[in-house]
Amino acid sequence: MIVPIEHYLILSALLFAIGAGGVIISRNLIIIFMSIELMLNAANLSIIAFSLMHNLMDGHVLVFIVMTVAAAEAAVGLAIIIMVYRKRDTINADKFNLMKR
Protein backbone atom coordinates (compact mmCIF):
# COMPACT_ATOMS: atom_id res chain seq x y z
CA MET A 1 0.00 0.00 0.00
CA ILE A 2 1.43 3.36 -1.01
CA VAL A 3 -0.63 5.63 1.21
CA PRO A 4 -0.25 4.70 4.89
CA ILE A 5 -3.42 4.02 6.85
CA GLU A 6 -2.92 6.98 9.19
CA HIS A 7 -3.43 9.41 6.33
CA TYR A 8 -6.90 8.05 5.66
CA LEU A 9 -7.77 8.24 9.33
CA ILE A 10 -6.53 11.81 9.71
CA LEU A 11 -8.43 12.90 6.61
CA SER A 12 -11.54 11.18 7.90
CA ALA A 13 -11.22 12.83 11.33
CA LEU A 14 -10.77 16.22 9.63
CA LEU A 15 -13.83 15.69 7.44
CA PHE A 16 -15.83 14.67 10.50
CA ALA A 17 -14.71 17.76 12.40
CA ILE A 18 -15.51 20.04 9.45
CA GLY A 19 -18.95 18.44 9.22
CA ALA A 20 -19.63 18.80 12.94
CA GLY A 21 -18.44 22.41 12.83
CA GLY A 22 -20.70 23.06 9.86
CA VAL A 23 -23.74 21.73 11.71
CA ILE A 24 -23.01 23.97 14.69
CA ILE A 25 -22.04 27.15 12.82
CA SER A 26 -24.27 27.11 9.78
CA ARG A 27 -27.82 28.52 9.90
CA ASN A 28 -29.08 27.22 6.58
CA LEU A 29 -30.93 23.91 6.92
CA ILE A 30 -29.65 22.58 3.59
CA ILE A 31 -26.05 23.35 4.53
CA ILE A 32 -26.56 21.76 7.95
CA PHE A 33 -27.90 18.71 6.20
CA MET A 34 -24.93 18.61 3.81
CA SER A 35 -22.57 18.86 6.78
CA ILE A 36 -24.27 15.84 8.33
CA GLU A 37 -23.79 13.93 5.09
CA LEU A 38 -20.12 14.91 5.21
CA MET A 39 -19.88 13.45 8.71
CA LEU A 40 -21.45 10.19 7.55
CA ASN A 41 -19.02 9.98 4.65
CA ALA A 42 -16.09 10.66 6.96
CA ALA A 43 -17.21 7.60 8.92
CA ASN A 44 -17.45 5.65 5.68
CA LEU A 45 -13.91 6.61 4.76
CA SER A 46 -12.54 5.39 8.05
CA ILE A 47 -14.53 2.15 7.82
CA ILE A 48 -12.96 1.49 4.39
CA ALA A 49 -9.50 2.38 5.71
CA PHE A 50 -9.90 0.03 8.68
CA SER A 51 -11.21 -2.63 6.35
CA LEU A 52 -8.01 -2.33 4.29
CA MET A 53 -5.92 -2.35 7.46
CA HIS A 54 -7.50 -5.55 8.77
CA ASN A 55 -7.63 -7.01 5.26
CA LEU A 56 -11.33 -7.80 5.74
CA MET A 57 -14.15 -7.46 3.24
CA ASP A 58 -17.01 -6.82 5.65
CA GLY A 59 -16.10 -3.14 5.97
CA HIS A 60 -16.92 -2.68 2.30
CA VAL A 61 -20.38 -4.14 2.88
CA LEU A 62 -20.89 -1.87 5.90
CA VAL A 63 -20.22 1.15 3.71
CA PHE A 64 -22.91 0.10 1.25
CA ILE A 65 -25.38 -0.33 4.11
CA VAL A 66 -24.48 3.12 5.44
CA MET A 67 -24.89 4.70 2.00
CA THR A 68 -28.35 3.14 1.65
CA VAL A 69 -29.35 4.41 5.07
CA ALA A 70 -28.01 7.89 4.26
CA ALA A 71 -30.03 7.94 1.03
CA ALA A 72 -33.21 6.98 2.90
CA GLU A 73 -32.51 9.67 5.47
CA ALA A 74 -31.89 12.25 2.75
CA ALA A 75 -35.22 11.43 1.09
CA VAL A 76 -37.19 11.97 4.29
CA GLY A 77 -35.06 14.91 5.45
CA LEU A 78 -35.38 16.89 2.25
CA ALA A 79 -39.13 16.25 2.25
CA ILE A 80 -39.31 17.66 5.79
CA ILE A 81 -37.24 20.71 4.80
CA ILE A 82 -39.49 21.38 1.80
CA MET A 83 -42.57 21.06 4.02
CA VAL A 84 -41.14 23.66 6.40
CA TYR A 85 -40.11 25.96 3.56
CA ARG A 86 -43.64 25.91 2.14
CA LYS A 87 -45.14 26.82 5.47
CA ARG A 88 -42.60 29.35 6.72
CA ASP A 89 -40.91 30.66 3.53
CA THR A 90 -37.51 30.31 5.16
CA ILE A 91 -34.98 27.61 5.94
CA ASN A 92 -32.97 29.73 8.35
CA ALA A 93 -32.55 27.67 11.50
CA ASP A 94 -32.61 30.80 13.69
CA LYS A 95 -36.19 31.48 12.67
CA PHE A 96 -37.40 28.19 14.12
CA ASN A 97 -37.95 29.42 17.65
CA LEU A 98 -41.76 29.51 17.91
CA MET A 99 -41.80 27.41 21.06
CA LYS A 100 -38.85 28.96 22.90
CA ARG A 101 -40.76 31.56 24.86
Place this chain on the structure above:
Amino acid sequence: MDIKSAAIFFDILYPEIFLLAVGMFILVVGNVFKNRTLLAYLSLAGLVGALVLTFQQWNAPQSGFYGMVQIDNFSIFFNVIFLSAGIIATLMARDYLRAHGIERFEFYPLILFATVGMMIMASSADLIVIFLGLEIMSIPLYVMAGFFRNDPNSNESSVKYFIMGAFATAFLLYGIALIYGAAGTTDLRRIMTDLGYLVSHSGLFLYSGALLVLIGFGFKVAAVPFHMWVPDVYQGAPTPVTAYFSVAPKAAGFAAILRIFIYGLGGLNELSVIFWILAILTMSVGNLMAIFQTNIKRMLAYSSIAHAGYIMVALSVGGDGAVSASAFYLLAYTFFNLGGFAIVTLINSRSGSTAAIDEMKGMSVRHPFLAALLALFMFALAGFPPTAGFFGKFYLFSEAVKAGYIWLTVIAVMNSFVSVYYYLRVVVVAYFGKADEEFAPVSFKPAIWLVLVITAAGTLILGLLPQFGLQLAQMCMFSFK
Protein backbone atom coordinates in the same frame (compact mmCIF):
# COMPACT_ATOMS: atom_id res chain seq x y z
CA MET B 1 -20.44 -19.78 17.55
CA ASP B 2 -23.10 -22.40 18.11
CA ILE B 3 -24.75 -24.35 15.31
CA LYS B 4 -27.96 -22.36 15.29
CA SER B 5 -26.21 -19.02 14.75
CA ALA B 6 -24.18 -20.20 11.76
CA ALA B 7 -27.03 -19.58 9.34
CA ILE B 8 -29.81 -17.17 8.54
CA PHE B 9 -32.90 -18.60 10.34
CA PHE B 10 -35.72 -16.26 9.43
CA ASP B 11 -38.01 -17.92 11.97
CA ILE B 12 -36.42 -16.06 14.89
CA LEU B 13 -37.57 -12.77 13.35
CA TYR B 14 -41.21 -13.78 12.79
CA PRO B 15 -42.64 -10.95 14.97
CA GLU B 16 -40.68 -8.32 13.04
CA ILE B 17 -41.50 -9.86 9.65
CA PHE B 18 -45.17 -10.07 10.59
CA LEU B 19 -45.26 -6.40 11.61
CA LEU B 20 -43.49 -5.34 8.42
CA ALA B 21 -45.94 -7.36 6.32
CA VAL B 22 -48.95 -5.77 8.05
CA GLY B 23 -47.41 -2.30 7.63
CA MET B 24 -46.75 -2.83 3.92
CA PHE B 25 -50.26 -4.23 3.47
CA ILE B 26 -51.82 -1.15 5.09
CA LEU B 27 -49.69 1.13 2.92
CA VAL B 28 -50.89 -0.62 -0.25
CA VAL B 29 -54.52 -1.04 0.75
CA GLY B 30 -54.84 2.40 2.34
CA ASN B 31 -54.74 4.19 -1.00
CA VAL B 32 -57.83 2.49 -2.37
CA PHE B 33 -59.63 1.68 0.83
CA LYS B 34 -60.96 4.74 2.59
CA ASN B 35 -62.19 3.26 5.88
CA ARG B 36 -59.52 4.62 8.24
CA THR B 37 -61.07 2.98 11.32
CA LEU B 38 -60.65 -0.47 9.85
CA LEU B 39 -57.02 0.31 8.96
CA ALA B 40 -56.39 1.41 12.56
CA TYR B 41 -57.88 -1.88 13.79
CA LEU B 42 -55.76 -3.77 11.27
CA SER B 43 -52.60 -2.15 12.56
CA LEU B 44 -53.67 -2.87 16.15
CA ALA B 45 -54.23 -6.49 15.16
CA GLY B 46 -50.73 -6.53 13.68
CA LEU B 47 -49.21 -5.20 16.90
CA VAL B 48 -51.17 -7.66 19.07
CA GLY B 49 -50.24 -10.53 16.74
CA ALA B 50 -46.57 -9.58 16.96
CA LEU B 51 -46.94 -9.43 20.76
CA VAL B 52 -48.28 -13.00 20.79
CA LEU B 53 -45.46 -14.17 18.50
CA THR B 54 -42.96 -12.44 20.79
CA PHE B 55 -44.36 -14.12 23.91
CA GLN B 56 -43.85 -17.51 22.26
CA GLN B 57 -40.10 -16.86 22.13
CA TRP B 58 -39.84 -16.29 25.90
CA ASN B 59 -37.21 -18.41 27.65
CA ALA B 60 -36.01 -20.02 24.43
CA PRO B 61 -32.87 -18.09 23.48
CA GLN B 62 -31.98 -18.32 19.82
CA SER B 63 -29.38 -16.75 17.66
CA GLY B 64 -29.27 -16.41 13.91
CA PHE B 65 -28.04 -14.40 10.94
CA TYR B 66 -24.50 -15.50 11.76
CA GLY B 67 -24.82 -14.30 15.33
CA MET B 68 -26.02 -10.82 14.33
CA VAL B 69 -29.47 -11.36 15.84
CA GLN B 70 -29.88 -12.70 19.35
CA ILE B 71 -33.36 -13.42 20.62
CA ASP B 72 -32.99 -13.81 24.36
CA ASN B 73 -35.14 -12.82 27.32
CA PHE B 74 -33.54 -9.37 27.26
CA SER B 75 -34.65 -8.63 23.72
CA ILE B 76 -38.09 -10.13 24.32
CA PHE B 77 -38.67 -8.04 27.44
CA PHE B 78 -37.86 -4.88 25.51
CA ASN B 79 -39.84 -5.98 22.46
CA VAL B 80 -42.88 -6.31 24.73
CA ILE B 81 -42.29 -2.73 25.94
CA PHE B 82 -42.10 -1.42 22.34
CA LEU B 83 -45.18 -3.35 21.23
CA SER B 84 -47.22 -2.23 24.27
CA ALA B 85 -46.20 1.37 23.65
CA GLY B 86 -47.16 0.96 19.98
CA ILE B 87 -50.58 -0.48 20.88
CA ILE B 88 -51.29 2.29 23.40
CA ALA B 89 -50.09 5.03 21.05
CA THR B 90 -52.24 3.69 18.20
CA LEU B 91 -55.29 3.58 20.47
CA MET B 92 -54.64 7.16 21.60
CA ALA B 93 -53.87 8.44 18.13
CA ARG B 94 -57.04 7.50 16.27
CA ASP B 95 -59.46 9.81 18.08
CA TYR B 96 -56.85 12.56 18.45
CA LEU B 97 -56.04 12.60 14.74
CA ARG B 98 -59.73 12.59 13.91
CA ALA B 99 -60.45 15.46 16.31
CA HIS B 100 -57.76 17.53 14.61
CA GLY B 101 -58.76 16.56 11.07
CA ILE B 102 -55.45 14.94 10.15
CA GLU B 103 -56.48 11.31 10.15
CA ARG B 104 -54.30 10.01 7.35
CA PHE B 105 -53.81 6.28 7.12
CA GLU B 106 -50.00 6.59 6.75
CA PHE B 107 -49.79 7.19 10.49
CA TYR B 108 -50.41 3.53 11.38
CA PRO B 109 -47.74 1.96 9.13
CA LEU B 110 -45.27 4.56 10.43
CA ILE B 111 -45.85 3.34 14.01
CA LEU B 112 -45.46 -0.25 12.84
CA PHE B 113 -42.21 0.43 10.99
CA ALA B 114 -40.75 2.41 13.90
CA THR B 115 -41.65 -0.49 16.22
CA VAL B 116 -39.90 -2.94 13.89
CA GLY B 117 -36.77 -0.77 14.03
CA MET B 118 -36.83 -0.75 17.83
CA MET B 119 -37.30 -4.51 17.97
CA ILE B 120 -34.30 -4.97 15.69
CA MET B 121 -32.26 -2.65 17.92
CA ALA B 122 -33.07 -4.68 21.01
CA SER B 123 -32.52 -8.04 19.32
CA SER B 124 -29.24 -7.42 17.56
CA ALA B 125 -25.79 -8.21 18.88
CA ASP B 126 -23.90 -6.51 16.08
CA LEU B 127 -23.14 -2.81 15.97
CA ILE B 128 -24.10 -2.39 12.34
CA VAL B 129 -27.47 -4.12 12.86
CA ILE B 130 -28.10 -1.88 15.86
CA PHE B 131 -27.33 1.09 13.59
CA LEU B 132 -29.71 -0.25 10.96
CA GLY B 133 -32.45 -0.77 13.54
CA LEU B 134 -31.89 2.75 14.88
CA GLU B 135 -32.41 4.21 11.41
CA ILE B 136 -35.48 2.06 10.71
CA MET B 137 -36.86 3.47 13.95
CA SER B 138 -35.81 7.09 13.49
CA ILE B 139 -36.92 7.80 9.93
CA PRO B 140 -40.63 7.07 10.58
CA LEU B 141 -40.39 9.07 13.82
CA TYR B 142 -39.14 12.17 11.96
CA VAL B 143 -42.25 11.99 9.79
CA MET B 144 -44.57 11.36 12.74
CA ALA B 145 -43.27 14.45 14.55
CA GLY B 146 -44.39 16.58 11.61
CA PHE B 147 -47.73 14.89 11.15
CA PHE B 148 -49.60 18.20 11.59
CA ARG B 149 -48.49 19.42 8.19
CA ASN B 150 -50.25 22.76 8.59
CA ASP B 151 -49.09 23.54 12.10
CA PRO B 152 -45.82 25.54 12.22
CA ASN B 153 -44.99 24.11 15.65
CA SER B 154 -45.24 20.57 14.37
CA ASN B 155 -43.11 21.43 11.32
CA GLU B 156 -40.51 22.92 13.58
CA SER B 157 -40.59 19.87 15.81
CA SER B 158 -40.05 17.60 12.82
CA VAL B 159 -37.12 19.63 11.47
CA LYS B 160 -35.42 19.80 14.84
CA TYR B 161 -35.87 16.11 15.47
CA PHE B 162 -34.54 15.29 12.02
CA ILE B 163 -31.44 17.50 12.25
CA MET B 164 -30.54 16.41 15.77
CA GLY B 165 -31.33 12.77 15.02
CA ALA B 166 -29.16 12.73 11.91
CA PHE B 167 -26.38 14.57 13.76
CA ALA B 168 -26.49 11.92 16.50
CA THR B 169 -26.47 9.17 13.88
CA ALA B 170 -23.25 10.55 12.43
CA PHE B 171 -21.56 10.41 15.86
CA LEU B 172 -22.83 6.89 16.40
CA LEU B 173 -21.56 5.77 13.01
CA TYR B 174 -18.13 7.29 13.50
CA GLY B 175 -17.96 5.54 16.86
CA ILE B 176 -18.90 2.25 15.22
CA ALA B 177 -16.18 2.86 12.61
CA LEU B 178 -13.57 3.35 15.36
CA ILE B 179 -14.69 0.25 17.26
CA TYR B 180 -14.56 -1.68 13.99
CA GLY B 181 -11.04 -0.36 13.50
CA ALA B 182 -10.00 -1.44 16.98
CA ALA B 183 -11.62 -4.87 16.91
CA GLY B 184 -11.78 -5.79 13.23
CA THR B 185 -15.38 -6.82 13.76
CA THR B 186 -18.72 -5.28 14.68
CA ASP B 187 -19.91 -8.46 16.41
CA LEU B 188 -20.41 -7.57 20.09
CA ARG B 189 -19.93 -11.14 21.20
CA ARG B 190 -16.48 -11.35 19.65
CA ILE B 191 -15.61 -7.89 20.99
CA MET B 192 -16.65 -9.05 24.46
CA THR B 193 -14.50 -12.18 24.23
CA ASP B 194 -11.37 -10.33 23.06
CA LEU B 195 -11.88 -7.21 25.14
CA GLY B 196 -8.76 -7.53 27.29
CA TYR B 197 -6.56 -8.01 24.24
CA LEU B 198 -8.26 -5.16 22.36
CA VAL B 199 -7.81 -2.69 25.24
CA SER B 200 -4.10 -3.36 25.43
CA HIS B 201 -3.52 -3.26 21.65
CA SER B 202 -5.91 -0.62 20.32
CA GLY B 203 -7.31 0.98 23.45
CA LEU B 204 -7.35 4.51 22.02
CA PHE B 205 -9.66 3.59 19.14
CA LEU B 206 -11.82 1.44 21.37
CA TYR B 207 -12.33 4.10 24.04
CA SER B 208 -12.91 6.97 21.61
CA GLY B 209 -15.28 4.75 19.62
CA ALA B 210 -17.20 3.85 22.78
CA LEU B 211 -17.48 7.52 23.75
CA LEU B 212 -18.79 8.52 20.30
CA VAL B 213 -21.34 5.69 20.39
CA LEU B 214 -22.41 6.91 23.82
CA ILE B 215 -22.84 10.46 22.47
CA GLY B 216 -24.98 9.07 19.65
CA PHE B 217 -27.26 7.20 22.02
CA GLY B 218 -27.16 10.08 24.50
CA PHE B 219 -29.08 12.12 21.92
CA LYS B 220 -31.58 9.31 21.41
CA VAL B 221 -32.37 8.77 25.09
CA ALA B 222 -32.22 12.54 25.78
CA ALA B 223 -29.35 12.59 28.26
CA VAL B 224 -28.02 16.00 29.29
CA PRO B 225 -25.98 17.65 27.62
CA PHE B 226 -27.52 16.17 24.45
CA HIS B 227 -31.10 17.09 25.35
CA MET B 228 -31.59 20.54 23.74
CA TRP B 229 -33.97 19.23 21.10
CA VAL B 230 -36.31 17.41 23.49
CA PRO B 231 -38.64 20.16 24.80
CA ASP B 232 -39.34 21.69 21.38
CA VAL B 233 -39.81 18.35 19.64
CA TYR B 234 -42.11 17.05 22.36
CA GLN B 235 -44.16 20.22 22.49
CA GLY B 236 -44.64 20.57 18.75
CA ALA B 237 -45.43 16.97 17.84
CA PRO B 238 -49.04 15.69 18.01
CA THR B 239 -49.68 14.56 21.61
CA PRO B 240 -49.99 10.79 20.97
CA VAL B 241 -46.74 10.99 19.01
CA THR B 242 -45.12 12.80 21.93
CA ALA B 243 -46.34 10.03 24.22
CA TYR B 244 -44.78 7.47 21.92
CA PHE B 245 -41.51 9.48 21.69
CA SER B 246 -41.20 9.74 25.44
CA VAL B 247 -41.38 5.99 25.92
CA ALA B 248 -40.51 3.80 22.97
CA PRO B 249 -37.39 5.37 21.37
CA LYS B 250 -36.03 5.99 24.86
CA ALA B 251 -36.49 2.32 25.79
CA ALA B 252 -34.93 1.31 22.47
CA GLY B 253 -31.96 3.59 23.09
CA PHE B 254 -31.49 2.10 26.55
CA ALA B 255 -31.80 -1.43 25.15
CA ALA B 256 -28.97 -0.65 22.73
CA ILE B 257 -26.91 1.06 25.44
CA LEU B 258 -27.33 -1.95 27.75
CA ARG B 259 -26.47 -4.36 24.96
CA ILE B 260 -23.37 -2.40 23.94
CA PHE B 261 -22.03 -1.11 27.26
CA ILE B 262 -22.96 -3.94 29.62
CA TYR B 263 -22.81 -6.91 27.25
CA GLY B 264 -20.25 -6.05 24.55
CA LEU B 265 -18.04 -3.47 26.23
CA GLY B 266 -18.96 -4.50 29.78
CA GLY B 267 -15.32 -4.89 30.67
CA LEU B 268 -14.52 -1.20 30.20
CA ASN B 269 -15.01 -0.24 33.84
CA GLU B 270 -13.69 3.29 33.30
CA LEU B 271 -16.87 4.15 31.41
CA SER B 272 -18.90 4.00 34.61
CA VAL B 273 -17.47 7.42 35.56
CA ILE B 274 -18.99 8.84 32.36
CA PHE B 275 -22.36 7.30 33.16
CA TRP B 276 -22.06 8.68 36.70
CA ILE B 277 -21.57 12.23 35.40
CA LEU B 278 -24.28 11.84 32.77
CA ALA B 279 -26.72 10.51 35.37
CA ILE B 280 -26.23 13.45 37.72
CA LEU B 281 -26.41 16.05 34.94
CA THR B 282 -29.45 14.44 33.34
CA MET B 283 -31.44 14.10 36.56
CA SER B 284 -30.64 17.55 37.88
CA VAL B 285 -31.13 19.54 34.69
CA GLY B 286 -34.31 17.63 33.80
CA ASN B 287 -35.90 18.17 37.19
CA LEU B 288 -34.82 21.79 37.65
CA MET B 289 -36.00 22.87 34.19
CA ALA B 290 -39.31 21.04 34.60
CA ILE B 291 -40.19 23.29 37.56
CA PHE B 292 -40.41 26.40 35.36
CA GLN B 293 -42.62 25.01 32.60
CA THR B 294 -46.17 26.18 32.05
CA ASN B 295 -46.95 23.84 29.18
CA ILE B 296 -47.67 20.30 30.31
CA LYS B 297 -46.14 18.65 27.25
CA ARG B 298 -42.96 20.64 27.81
CA MET B 299 -42.99 19.77 31.49
CA LEU B 300 -43.37 16.06 30.70
CA ALA B 301 -40.52 16.43 28.20
CA TYR B 302 -38.18 17.63 30.94
CA SER B 303 -39.58 14.96 33.25
CA SER B 304 -38.71 12.31 30.65
CA ILE B 305 -35.15 13.67 30.62
CA ALA B 306 -35.04 13.27 34.40
CA HIS B 307 -36.30 9.69 34.16
CA ALA B 308 -33.52 8.89 31.69
CA GLY B 309 -31.16 10.16 34.39
CA TYR B 310 -32.59 7.74 36.98
CA ILE B 311 -31.91 4.83 34.62
CA MET B 312 -28.37 6.11 34.05
CA VAL B 313 -27.83 5.66 37.81
CA ALA B 314 -28.16 1.91 37.33
CA LEU B 315 -26.02 2.05 34.17
CA SER B 316 -23.10 3.51 36.06
CA VAL B 317 -23.26 0.47 38.35
CA GLY B 318 -23.34 -2.06 35.51
CA GLY B 319 -23.78 -5.81 35.75
CA ASP B 320 -26.84 -8.06 35.58
CA GLY B 321 -28.64 -6.29 38.41
CA ALA B 322 -28.51 -3.02 36.48
CA VAL B 323 -29.98 -4.69 33.41
CA SER B 324 -33.00 -6.04 35.25
CA ALA B 325 -33.51 -2.86 37.30
CA SER B 326 -33.51 -0.66 34.18
CA ALA B 327 -35.74 -3.10 32.31
CA PHE B 328 -38.24 -3.10 35.18
CA TYR B 329 -38.13 0.69 35.40
CA LEU B 330 -38.67 1.11 31.67
CA LEU B 331 -41.66 -1.25 31.76
CA ALA B 332 -43.21 0.63 34.68
CA TYR B 333 -42.36 4.00 33.09
CA THR B 334 -44.11 2.88 29.88
CA PHE B 335 -47.38 2.44 31.76
CA PHE B 336 -47.45 5.54 33.95
CA ASN B 337 -45.95 7.93 31.43
CA LEU B 338 -48.31 6.82 28.66
CA GLY B 339 -51.17 7.09 31.15
CA GLY B 340 -50.22 10.67 31.94
CA PHE B 341 -49.99 11.45 28.25
CA ALA B 342 -53.37 9.82 27.61
CA ILE B 343 -54.96 12.44 29.89
CA VAL B 344 -52.97 15.21 28.18
CA THR B 345 -54.24 13.84 24.85
CA LEU B 346 -57.82 14.10 26.09
CA ILE B 347 -57.30 17.68 27.27
CA ASN B 348 -55.43 18.55 24.09
CA SER B 349 -58.17 17.11 21.83
CA ARG B 350 -60.50 19.97 22.74
CA SER B 351 -60.49 22.78 20.22
CA GLY B 352 -58.14 25.69 20.89
CA SER B 353 -56.07 23.78 23.42
CA THR B 354 -52.36 24.55 23.73
CA ALA B 355 -51.80 21.98 26.52
CA ALA B 356 -51.07 24.61 29.16
CA ILE B 357 -51.10 23.28 32.71
CA ASP B 358 -53.82 25.82 33.57
CA GLU B 359 -56.19 24.00 31.22
CA MET B 360 -56.50 21.36 33.95
CA LYS B 361 -58.34 23.84 36.20
CA GLY B 362 -61.71 22.58 37.35
CA MET B 363 -61.11 19.07 36.11
CA SER B 364 -62.00 17.42 39.42
CA VAL B 365 -65.46 19.00 39.36
CA ARG B 366 -66.38 17.99 35.83
CA HIS B 367 -64.52 14.66 35.57
CA PRO B 368 -63.65 13.45 39.10
CA PHE B 369 -62.59 10.03 37.85
CA LEU B 370 -60.21 11.50 35.27
CA ALA B 371 -58.70 13.78 37.91
CA ALA B 372 -58.17 10.76 40.17
CA LEU B 373 -56.36 8.96 37.37
CA LEU B 374 -54.27 12.06 36.70
CA ALA B 375 -53.29 12.06 40.37
CA LEU B 376 -52.40 8.37 40.18
CA PHE B 377 -50.11 8.85 37.19
CA MET B 378 -48.47 11.95 38.64
CA PHE B 379 -47.86 10.14 41.94
CA ALA B 380 -46.32 7.29 39.97
CA LEU B 381 -44.07 9.68 38.02
CA ALA B 382 -43.00 11.27 41.28
CA GLY B 383 -42.38 7.82 42.78
CA PHE B 384 -44.93 7.52 45.58
CA PRO B 385 -45.26 4.11 47.29
CA PRO B 386 -48.26 2.16 46.15
CA THR B 387 -47.46 2.78 42.49
CA ALA B 388 -45.05 1.21 40.03
CA GLY B 389 -42.94 4.37 40.05
CA PHE B 390 -41.86 3.78 43.64
CA PHE B 391 -40.69 0.21 43.16
CA GLY B 392 -39.01 1.03 39.87
CA LYS B 393 -36.96 3.77 41.52
CA PHE B 394 -36.37 1.62 44.60
CA TYR B 395 -34.77 -1.17 42.53
CA LEU B 396 -32.70 1.27 40.50
CA PHE B 397 -31.34 3.06 43.55
CA SER B 398 -30.83 -0.11 45.60
CA GLU B 399 -28.55 -1.41 42.82
CA ALA B 400 -26.49 1.76 43.23
CA VAL B 401 -26.39 1.39 47.03
CA LYS B 402 -25.37 -2.27 46.78
CA ALA B 403 -22.43 -1.29 44.58
CA GLY B 404 -21.41 1.46 47.02
CA TYR B 405 -22.47 4.49 44.98
CA ILE B 406 -23.85 6.27 48.05
CA TRP B 407 -23.42 9.85 46.84
CA LEU B 408 -25.01 9.09 43.51
CA THR B 409 -28.02 7.60 45.31
CA VAL B 410 -28.29 10.59 47.64
CA ILE B 411 -28.34 12.97 44.67
CA ALA B 412 -30.89 10.77 42.89
CA VAL B 413 -33.22 10.74 45.90
CA MET B 414 -32.87 14.51 46.32
CA ASN B 415 -33.83 14.87 42.67
CA SER B 416 -36.92 12.73 43.29
CA PHE B 417 -37.95 15.15 46.02
CA VAL B 418 -37.57 18.08 43.64
CA SER B 419 -39.70 16.29 41.08
CA VAL B 420 -42.54 15.89 43.60
CA TYR B 421 -43.05 19.65 43.46
CA TYR B 422 -43.84 19.95 39.79
CA TYR B 423 -45.81 16.71 39.50
CA LEU B 424 -48.00 17.65 42.44
CA ARG B 425 -48.53 21.14 41.02
CA VAL B 426 -50.46 19.54 38.14
CA VAL B 427 -52.63 17.61 40.61
CA VAL B 428 -53.18 20.75 42.70
CA VAL B 429 -54.27 22.69 39.61
CA ALA B 430 -56.66 19.88 38.61
CA TYR B 431 -58.22 19.71 42.10
CA PHE B 432 -58.03 23.21 43.58
CA GLY B 433 -57.42 25.51 40.61
CA LYS B 434 -60.13 28.19 40.37
CA ALA B 435 -61.29 28.13 36.76
CA ASP B 436 -62.19 31.47 35.14
CA GLU B 437 -64.59 29.64 32.90
CA GLU B 438 -66.24 26.25 33.06
CA PHE B 439 -63.97 23.26 32.38
CA ALA B 440 -64.91 22.34 28.80
CA PRO B 441 -65.89 18.66 28.87
CA VAL B 442 -63.61 16.24 27.12
CA SER B 443 -65.13 13.68 24.80
CA PHE B 444 -64.42 10.13 25.96
CA LYS B 445 -64.11 7.51 23.27
CA PRO B 446 -63.86 3.76 23.99
CA ALA B 447 -60.27 3.67 22.77
CA ILE B 448 -59.04 6.22 25.29
CA TRP B 449 -60.93 4.41 28.06
CA LEU B 450 -59.10 1.25 27.11
CA VAL B 451 -55.78 3.14 27.24
CA LEU B 452 -56.57 4.56 30.68
CA VAL B 453 -57.60 1.15 32.00
CA ILE B 454 -54.48 -0.59 30.63
CA THR B 455 -52.07 2.05 31.90
CA ALA B 456 -53.73 2.42 35.33
CA ALA B 457 -53.82 -1.36 35.74
CA GLY B 458 -50.16 -1.63 34.77
CA THR B 459 -49.19 1.14 37.17
CA LEU B 460 -51.09 -0.41 40.07
CA ILE B 461 -50.24 -4.06 39.43
CA LEU B 462 -46.51 -3.38 39.12
CA GLY B 463 -46.82 -1.25 42.26
CA LEU B 464 -48.89 -3.57 44.45
CA LEU B 465 -47.41 -6.86 43.25
CA PRO B 466 -43.88 -5.84 42.27
CA GLN B 467 -42.46 -9.33 42.78
CA PHE B 468 -44.25 -10.51 39.62
CA GLY B 469 -42.71 -7.84 37.40
CA LEU B 470 -39.38 -8.15 39.16
CA GLN B 471 -39.25 -11.89 38.57
CA LEU B 472 -39.75 -11.29 34.87
CA ALA B 473 -37.14 -8.52 34.92
CA GLN B 474 -34.64 -10.77 36.67
CA MET B 475 -35.07 -13.32 33.89
CA CYS B 476 -34.39 -10.52 31.41
CA MET B 477 -30.75 -11.39 30.71
CA PHE B 478 -28.33 -11.72 27.87
CA SER B 479 -28.14 -15.40 27.03
CA PHE B 480 -25.12 -15.70 24.79
CA LYS B 481 -22.05 -15.20 26.89
